[in-house]
Amino acid sequence: MSTAIYFLLDGENFSAFHRLRSDELWHFYIGEPLVVHMIDANGAYSEFSLGNNPEAGEVLQAVVKAGCWFASRVRDGKSFALVGCTVSPGFDFEDFELANRKKLVQRYPQHRKLIESLTRD
Numbered sequence: 535m536s537t538a539i540y541f542l543l544d545g546e547n548f549s550a551f552h553r554l555r556s557d558e559l560w561h562f563y564i565g566e567p568l569v570v571h572m573i574d575a576n577g578a579y580s581e582f583s584l585g586n587n588p589e590a591g592e593v594l595q596a597v598v599k600a601g602c603w604f605a606s607r608v609r610d611g612k613s614f615a616l617v618g619c620t621v622s623p624g625f626d627f628e629d630f631e632l633a634n635r636k637k638l639v640q641r642y643p644q645h646r647k648l649i650e651s652l653t654r655d
Contacts, residue, residue: 536622
């Protein structure tokens with residue numbers, strides 16, 4: 535039916551651009567805000583900050599829509615964030631695609647700097 539994970543990102547690491555065939559619900563647990571960067575199929579950029587300070591525009595949970603390229607990193611490069619993700623139907627690696635830096639930049643050249651900073655190619 536669904537799967538849920540939690541993971542810790544420190545300020546030195548990031549979750550590289552990837553996409554899923556299902557919506558993914560993100561949850562904030564503890565630490566500093568985590569910024570989730572998204573590029574939709576038309577190339578529109580958006581982001582949300584997972585955190586516990588709504589007055590600063592942070593949210594405790596948010597959804598990344600299916601098919602959207604997304605990556606994340608801790609806003610404060612000297613801290614950490616413990617977050618979780620829930621996918622329904624349940625996560626399957628067949629539904630996961632890790633971005634290829636060169637191909638993603640070719641498709642969305644307007645986001646080159648961001649893509650280059652959040653891919654590992």
